[in-house]
Amino acid sequence: MTLKKQLLQPLVAIFLVIHVAITAWLIAAQYQQLKQDHTAQLSRNIQLAGQALHPQLQQPDQHQLQQRLSELAHTAHWQNAQLELLAQEMTVSVALPPVVQTPDWFRALDFFPSQTQSYLIADHKSLVARLTVSTDPQLLYLHGWQAASNALLSLTFSLILALSTLYLVLHHQLKPLHLLATRADALLRNQFGAPLALPAPSDLKQVAKAINHVTVQLEKNFKSQAKEAMKLREQVYRDQVSGMGNRSFFISQLNSWLANSAKGGLALMKTSLIDECYRQHGFTAGDQLVRDIADELNEAIIYSDLTLARLSYDEFALLAPDISQEKLSEIGQVMLSVVTQQQTRVGSQQAAPAHVGLILNHQASSASTLLTQLDNALSQAAQSSQLIALMSEPASQVAMGKQQWKSLLIEAIDNDLFSYRFQPVIAGQQEIYHHEVFSAIQKGDQLYAASQFLGAIEDLGVGTLFDRHVIAQLVNRLNADPQLGPLSINLTNNSTCDPAFIHWLNKLLDNNQALAGRLFFEISESSFIHQPDATSLLCAAIRFYQFGFGVDNYGRHFKSLDYLTDFRPNYVKIDFAYTHQLNDPTKSQVLSSISRTAHSLDIMTIATRVETETQLERLSELFVDGFQGFITQPQRRFSKPSQIMLSS
Template sequence: MIANRFSLFLAFTLTTLALLFSFSLQLHWNVQQQQNQLVQYADDLSSQLSSTLPVFISHNDRDAIVRIVEASLTPHVKSLTLVDLITSEQATWSGETVNTPTSSLSFATISPIERQVDLRHEGIPIASLAITVAPNKETQIAWLHAIKTLGIHAVYLFITFSIAAFFMGRQRRAIRDVAQTLTAMSDNGFLPLKTSKRSGIATLDHAMEYFGRHAQRLLQSSNSELKRLRKSMMFDAVSGLYNKQYFIHQLNSWMDEGEDTQGAVFIIQVDWLEHVYRQYGYSVRDETWRLLSHSLQDVAIQDSNACLARFGEKELAIFLPEYNDEESRKVLHAVISALNNEAVMAGFSANKDVHIGVVHAHGKSSSDMLSFADNALQHAIEKNEVFIFHQGTNEHVIAREAWRELLSEAIDKRLLRLKSQPVYTLGESASIFHREVFTQTLIEHTWHSAGRIMPYINFFSKGADLDRAIIETLIQQHHQRPIQGKVALNLSTTSLRDGAFIDWLCNVVRNTLPSEYLHFEISEASARADLNACLLFSKKMKACGVSIGIDHFGRYLESVEYLAAIKPHYVKLDQAFTQTQSSTNQLFTITLANIAESLNITVIATGVKNTALLERLDPMLIHAYQGFIHPPTPIIEDELQPQR
């Protein structure tokens, strides 16, 4: 905008200077022309009087002399002086005085002309004649001609500028329309182009349409490539189940020592599958695998977050994220029932040649979970038991209904402690991108992280109540210590679906909290579960001046078409991509980062625990990072005490 205004100002200034220069030249030429005419008049007058006066002077005919001189007096003649050289008599005549404007410009002034001639009669000087000729209206004429020429040039330039401005305005509008259309195309991403705006320039419209189609194909190609990679690299070809690589990815995504998330891992060894192979061969065994996988998926795996994978020739694994002890045991019984049904249908006995190792824990790493589950499996094999259920964490088990009461009490009494973890930009001049707010809840004199209580929050549909309590706690702390930097808060799927909560939140960000400092994060699971609710929430929050982010981006390694619809300001890559640096992980990271980059979305790496992981980040793909390399710290240092 500044460059455009400067260009217009420069063009206007140059045009004005050109007009002034043209006016000066025209005025100077007019003055010179009038000056020359005045010189010619003075010469003609002196020549005329030199030829007529000497005869009358020699005869001393005064009346004739007076008549001739007075006849010669015109408005141009300022004075005429006649001196008789014999008698030394002198006579002076003055012309009619005319007030002419003067100019301080030397080149715009017409100077008086003086002529001194000797009058001779028969070769003898008898008198001298002095004539002074001054301009009458020549100066005005010169200026009028110059002004007239200036006016004509100004009109021509005005017409030229008007025509140029019309076409330049048309081009600017065309460029603006193209820019808006291209921005809409970029924002639209994978969705069909619906814009009908045209620039008015056929060639530009054609190029824009071609670019739009090409860009759309590229974006769709990237998304298709992600789907293809997932299908080719994350599934077992025989059973149709996820493979071990995807299972480890999910385990790394959900289970982390810092997150305190609970969950269960099953490792199942089905020995009777080996008997099927020995008796009937590969084809029958593979078909049995397919039947078994369908049975387990239909009966045992009801949650979209749960993962069932084939680990080996006769091994399966199940991961149940955010499942409590009771829910995990229910799934275990359903799995045993499904395995027994398939065994009987295959001609084998129930509860024979099947061993299951189960671990339930919270706050454990993925490697610990696998190790515990494998140890439980080995114990089951040694003891010839169908299953061994191992508790990976020593804790006091709280009944489900007790959780309802404890959560209600914690929310109602605001038994919450807020912590924040900084997200730093990647590069030499690192700065804080924002601080993510984490919540701890006081349950039976113990602080529990969100990962620990979220299964119960979701089960009892208290997500909106908890989010409201967290935000009200943040408001209270904002009154004590005003928010100075950007902060990010995660919201549950329940909150995103709650219209009353969203209306309340809009009022809060408009009137209580500084909207320019707020980032609200939507998990990829929420976007998959209810995209329409996420779209509505995102639209309302952006209208209030709040930024939107996507958390756990790429957790499911599925299509990310929701990005173009939600149009977030940033995405946080799932921590599983940071934990392991396999070639497959790197390939998925590049694909996901490129998709986000093509939509002008900031990419943030998560799960960065130490300097070694930080140094592995590629600044060409990653813009910022987050992790326990910078652990969360309390926003308000005073620790909350339970209210009894």
């Protein structure tokens, strides 16, 4: 309970007691006054009535007396009236029905009992008659009800005004304390902000200074830890001159790709321009040329999930999953053009400053085999007049073209040809954190995994069609089956930077807020690095409706990890390059460092493709919180909604 509530509760209780006491006293005083006024009024009325009846008593007529007495009873609000003529032994009486104008429970309190008074009518010689009347208390109850209502209304208004004033005063006086508590809560969640303004109270000023100091220190520690992780990562996986991944990093990505789909393209470019520049212009100029070539390659080659690396002194390698032969050939030409532009800048006269070997692969292989094939393709390119050589499998084994994939995607959406399998992520005490959704197109007996066509559809800019369909279907399933989930859906790069998709997703989440906590979205790290503004809008929409999101391929890009502070994802999935060589102490240290960077922000770290108990135990020692792979639970495939029987 907050301090404000602790202060307000007793004060409100005191105000209520005072309110009740004052109200009761006022009502009691008013009721006593009503009784006194009623008694005095009754005495006056009965006296006036006696005087009014006196002339008719000289020659009494019972009917006329009855009528006159009834008129007087109505006027004076009597309930019963009785006139006794003493000489004639005649009695005239009137009884009027009560007028009910107040609630039964109020009359049952018996505040105003009926009053009875008598008045003797006499002439100058003797007594003539006795008038006895009983009052109707309903009029008193009506006046009492009105008085009580007015008193309650007035005092309730004053109570509300007093409590509102009290709340505003406390709120204003305790605002500095509230700001301190808010910042302390943010610090518990490792969220940093601008320094707090120092409050006026001297004691709170010291607390604010302490919190500001701790905030600065924690932020420095986090940035230092992130820099340490970057430094270690660069030492192991980054080429120091070009800023690209080195040979070790490329082979790690190559192994990850081979373990996943093994379908895509490889390119290896060798240039003699670098050696010439080093020999003729020195190390500074040579290093600058390497950096320029690397920067140009990174800017000129645009493809989803691309890996570029400096493989050796004068060789640059590229890995592009699920790429078409046409696109791979275009990339080869771009790589050559980058070197040609640099040749003009450094003034080289070489006839062939570079050549490129290309491989299009569609079947399981090994890293050493593919690197050997790349060397062979590079040798062929050196002998070719076009300076490019492409080695591919027979045409019957080559994947479909981009337009064919697009047609298949549209057909699958129109005819509901999608199937899904779910792989659990285990965290904590063997609890399921979520199930990652793997989508595929089932056409007849042929199954096309998403990894086969994602590159093609993203290259055509239609990844949003795929994402919309998958999300809409799985949202419907989650609504239909309360036991299903939580689920995690991967988003294409097309969707993360498409304003129309973000608007569509915003409306969908708004209409399905009951699914918050049961649906996560996975976004590639490249989106956070290369499209931070668009990705920020997407993440803001997801977070606003209290859904979750995570980072896929965490640590793949050689950029600062500070983006975690800005985006605050729920989890990160560590790139396979860091988790598959756990016996190498240096690489294990890199994994531990980048995991601690996320861990220090209370961001869950997840390792994928965990297949053995030894892997799991080793990863647990390196600040990894969650695990995904064959060791967690067998995967299941479902082709239609009616077949879902996902157990948790």
